[in-house]
Amino acid sequence: MSRVRIPPQLRSEVGGAREVPAHGGTVRELLDDLMDRFPSLRPQLVEDDDIAPFVNVYLEGEDVRTLDGLDTSVDHGSTVILLPAMAGGL
């Protein structure tokens, strides 16, 4: 099991939780597990079977796009951060 940090913009999709557990040996499995349980997350995270261009997924602080993308293997107990673009400054 890994811990997925949910950004404030997406918390309403997961019942307000700041962090949710998810299972999977790869980023793809882990996100699938998450999106199966919280289906409204899917359009926020995935586009054309890849990570959407307006969101970043970090595994232990590294952008998974710079690793093996959705196929990046995830060790048990890892921390994953979901980071959608955020514009607010006002």
Added chain:
Amino acid sequence: MPNYRELLQQIKSEIDEVDVTQARDLLASGGRPLVVDVRELDEWTEGRIPGAIHIPRGSLESRIEQAVPDRAQPILLYCAAGNRSAFAAKSLEELGYESVSSLAGGYTDWKRSGLPTELPRTLDAAKRQRYSRHVLIPEVGEEGQLKLLDSRVLLLGAGGLGSPSALYLAAAGVGRIGIVDDDRVDASNLQRQVLHSTGRLGEWKAESAKRTIEELNPDVEVVPYIERLTSENVERILADGWDVIVDGADNFPTRYLINDAAVWHDIPLVHGSIYRFEGQATVFKPGDGPCYRCLFPQPPPPELAPSCAEGGVLGVLPGIVGSLQASEALKLCLGIGEPLVGRLLLFDALETEFSEVTLRRDPSCPVCGDSPTITEYVDYVEFCSGRPAHA
């Protein structure tokens, strides 16, 4: 026990002395020594050898390692007549500096020989007092403060993030601050936008910011732009010449526009954003790390962008993130420290937790990548349709 004259003669016999002709030749040579003026401040302000740095004799030993960490760096010391610098040379040799010489005859002989001199720029008494806490920091000092006074920083937005940035940059003596904002002060702004006040309700934020800044520090010239940044005006605004841009915009179109402009104009961009209890900051430095589009190649579709009405922000949060942006901007102006390049700092006020993720330049980035596909400004549609966005 030797008297002063005897001691001076003894010291001079133990160090390397050069006359003005030799010094001139040394300075014209490839292995140019660092010239250190060891006179007092009042002597230094009346003229110096061009390119010299100033470390008064009294603090030479304590400050030289910071100024010259490399013991192999050749150093040429001078004072008024060559006596203080002789003692100084002896001291530096004892500290392990390998190639130290003292200018015989000192600045007096140098000037008398008709060799070039320059009047150093210095802070006047009022500025020295105002910025004394900066001048005291070795990494800033008088030179650094003069650099800040010469610096030009453009702020996008005089709102939540822009408020603390503007205040601290102005207090620090950044000489020219541009403020792009097309909004007026509203009562709902005052919970966090500390540039403005109740008496300013209804005023243009850029004008209100100008008044606040000028009251805080008359050394600062404020250039207000009461307009929204667009593809039509971005070139004109950047043509006014800015060393650093601080992005405190509240909307995606402005953030993409300024990112692309900063890449094309090679200007470092200090990014910050906030939402409820959480904020982010990073520095996009063209040629030295990723840009915003490496991070997010394109904005989210309007239906997925959080609406402004759902937003909300803890009033102090922009104070923290905007101050981090100001700190990064000052470091960039001064050329010191490690800016937040390639690192995105995440702050969670509820948990009081800072974390960092690594950002890398994307070789396929549409703007700063190896084969850019975006070469003209893009005006994205504003997402937050419930109210106009401002920057």
